[in-house]
Amino acid sequence: MNTKLKDLIQETYKSGATEVAVVATNDIIIDDNLADRCREPRCMNYGLSKSCPPHVSGPSAFRKQLEKYSQAVFFKIDVPSKVLYSSESREVFQLLHEIASGIEKSAIKSGFAGARAYAGGSCKNIFCHDHPECLALSEKGKCRNPQYARPSMSGFGINVAELFKTAGWPFGRAANNSDSDSTQMANVCGLVLIC
Template sequence: MVKEVAAFSENVSDEKLETDIENYVNLTKELGATDVKKIRTDMIILDERVRARCYSPRCPYYGTNLNCPPHFDWDVEKSREIVSKYKYAVFIMLEVPPEEQTGKDYFSPKHKLPGALKMYEIVAKVQSAAFYDGYPLALGFAGGGSCKRVFCSAVDCKGIKGEGCRMALKSNPTMHGAGMDAYSMASEVGWKIYPLGKTTDPSQIPHGLELGLVLIH
């Protein structure tokens, strides 16, 4: 049976919204997410210090793509303004092997990030599902690695040249690029998150996390 496409409406009943968000929760699990939470947007933690981490120490992907600063030019106040327009969001978590997020070769194009790629795909599909359910302003944010790192590590970003993004329907800004403190948010909902860096011994860490968020309504 072909699913009926919902007409856009500013007035969405609480019952429809509840049902739709439950469907998105189930969709993320079908797509491979480890866990997912329906959250109120007042649970989204915004902090200027998160954006500061793009600059110090300077991220190697700074300035290389449309979804990282300075090309993604929302400051945290702009993020607060936008988030305040929404009431609910879907917060998504995927456990990944710690080896994916550590090691001296982490920034090499040869170091693959299948978990980050999967999170981008989950976020994009949930955002798309919400659009077709009648939520035209659903807005997605991926987790860790930038879109340049995940999709276009070996080529220049066409978007910043004004030629159009190669992955426009798959890539999104990251939570941290928008100033969202994803680590604290994960901890608040009961997910265990561990520090992972170049010198981390992955045998000492149970898992890494990829996190994503979709603002629904």
């Protein structure tokens, strides 16, 4: 692995990721059915931002795009389930998008000019929940948060469960163990394509 990539991994950890892996883009499985689930059953954020379906290019375009890349930085943040399913979850997703966009910027700076970041969750809910509409979508202006907001992986059909398998991480809830004090954990994750 080259030094620039190693530096990016270190930076991802320092930014707050629990685990980081470099995955081959051949191991990124795109599933149309996963992208379809944004529409049916309908996600509450469907259609509300420029970064979510039906306003993103979707699985076929993403498959085509992947042909230009050979590797990606995949990372996760472990969070207690009770936090992820509470009013504090927005801060977790903000951190997720900040890490993804930060790694994208650093990758570009270090010479990976085509770096492109994706993260979990809808930027409408994460960054623009106080606004009636997505400014970029309304065409009255530009995105309010271009420095942080990144497209949701779901809208491209990125199979996150398979990525966890490839990275060798348990997917979904896990117990942060100690016999007497076990905390149920969940995770959020992001992906930065590198080339």
